[in-house]
Amino acid sequence: MAQIQNYGTGKRKTSVARVFLRPGKGGATVNGRPLEEYFTTVDQRKLVVEPLQATENSGNFDLYITVKGGGLSGQAGAVRHGIAKALVDFDPDLRSVLKEQGLLTRDARKKERKKPGQRGARARFQFSKR
Numbered sequence: 001m002a003q004i005q006n007y008g009t010g011k012r013k014t015s016v017a018r019v020f021l022r023p024g025k026g027g028a029t030v031n032g033r034p035l036e037e038y039f040t041t042v043d044q045r046k047l048v049v050e051p052l053q054a055t056e057n058s059g060n061f062d063l064y065i066t067v068k069g070g071g072l073s074g075q076a077g078a079v080r081h082g083i084a085k086a087l088v089d090f091d092p093d094l095r096s097v098l099k100e101q102g103l104l105t106r107d108a109r110k111k112e113r114k115k116p117g118q119r120g121a122r123a124r125f126q127f128s129k130r
Contacts, residue, residue, distance in 0.1 A: 006090040010082025012107050015070035019082030021090055024062030030079070031066055044076040051084040051103045055094045077107055
């Protein structure tokens with residue numbers, strides 16, 4: 001028997017998350033570890049479950065998530081984006097609710113590259129008049 005699941009790919013900064021929604025009781029594993037163990041701060045956990053709470057599906061799905069690249073903050077944003085896209089895959093009627101809260105929009109902000117002849121992306125070397 002084929003397992004029923006819905007899939008969504010989420011991205012943020014340099015992180016990419018693959019999210020699989022399966023009917024269940026609300027459990028979540030990220031890279032083989034429980035969600036609470038992987039995302040240690042409360043803010044990151046709140047960010048991750050935001051799409052489920054917005055659509056009132058908190059206890060209806062088990063989440064199987066693999067995430068690569070970046071740091072924990074970017075990964076949390078990628079997982080959030082992936083969950084939102086997987087929920088739309090599950091029920092296209094949820095799209096309007098998620099879109100309204102900006103959960104389907106990919107946050108395109110990335111680290112700006114360092115420019116030659118400068119100390120950083122925008123910061124210049126200190127100027128000395130004399």
